[in-house]
Amino acid sequence: MTSSEEFIYSSYNQLIVLQNNFDKVFGSVPLIVECIGIFGVVLNLFLALAFRDISSFVKALFLLYIVLIYLSRLARVYSSSSEVIQSWREKSYQGLRRNGGNVFWKFLKSARPLRVSIGSFFFIDKPFILTFVAIIVEQTVDLMISYN
Numbered sequence: 001m002t003s004s005e006e007f008i009y010s011s012y013n014q015l016i017v018l019q020n021n022f023d024k025v026f027g028s029v030p031l032i033v034e035c036i037g038i039f040g041v042v043l044n045l046f047l048a049l050a051f052r053d054i055s056s057f058v059k060a061l062f063l064l065y066i067v068l069i070y071l072s073r074l075a076r077v078y079s080s081s082s083e084v085i086q087s088w089r090e091k092s093y094q095g096l097r098r099n100g101g102n103v104f105w106k107f108l109k110s111a112r113p114l115r116v117s118i119g120s121f122f123f124i125d126k127p128f129i130l131t132f133v134a135i136i137v138e139q140t141v142d143l144m145i146s147y148n
Helices: 003-026 029-051 054-099 103-110 126-147
Strands: none
Touching: 003 103, 029 054, 029 126, 054 103, 054 126
């Protein structure tokens, strides 16, 4: 491997260690924010629709905005790291044809993007934000149907 390839390899490994430490220390924070966000938005939307309370509607929209900004910032970790790895792969593939080495290419094929986990099963990416909004809509409708 060339010196730049070794630098990329060691930097990636350092980022993986940092990600693992972040998940150990702050791994439950996104899950807590998700649960509190769903509960708060659904409750305020229910109060706004059932009792025609405009302040609850404003609170629900404000809380939804705050949580969506938070989740989109966390989703940016995955999207930006996948773009970087893809650019590394393109540049390495072009250099592979010239140099004939494949050790770094094997590393890049096995490298996965950095991601912020929610619990132990999911990670935050852009489709997760749509799932979050879909859960809020579904739970609000279910609560309204059961209330009437």
